[in-house]
Amino acid sequence: MKRGPESKPTQELAVFLEKASKKNGAPIWMAVAEKISGPRRRRVTVNIGKIGKIVNGGETILVPGKLLSGGVISKPVTIASFSASKAAVDKLAKAGGKYLTLRKLVEANPKGSKVVIIQ
Incomplete structure (x- = not known):
């Protein structure tokens, strides 16, 4: 039996x-929904230093945790x-960077183009 998150905002x-994902034909949002719907103990945590080492600048990064x-x-x-x-x-x-919530990112970029998921 599959159980989802019990927190109302997370649901x-x-x-x-x-x-x-269904409306815009963007599978990236479905993948993120599955990640945040999993158990809290398995939710991803990413340090900002890891992102600093990986990216070149000017990119859009998504952390599903x-x-x-x-x-x-x-x-x-x-x-x-999240x-x-x-x-x-x-x-x-x-x-000089910018922080967005997941909801604001979806509204700004519905297709999810040029978004990199880092876990």
Whole structure:
């Protein structure tokens, strides 16, 4: 028997992502919905330093979990995640980057083009 998240906001976000995937023909949103619908103990955590090492700058990064503030980032990137620590958002802003929620990213880029998922 499959059980989904018990948190109401998480359920609503997963349904929103699934509908956006079907409406826009973008399988990326369905993949993210499946990731956040899984058990909380398996949810991804990514340090901002890992993103700083991987990206070139000017890219849109999606973290299907929590963004943490470990490490240094010096490139201006747009990062969207399920949740983020306040320190991570502050570090990103100092580097000239931008933080979005998953819902805002879907509204800004319904097709999910040029979005990179980092786990």
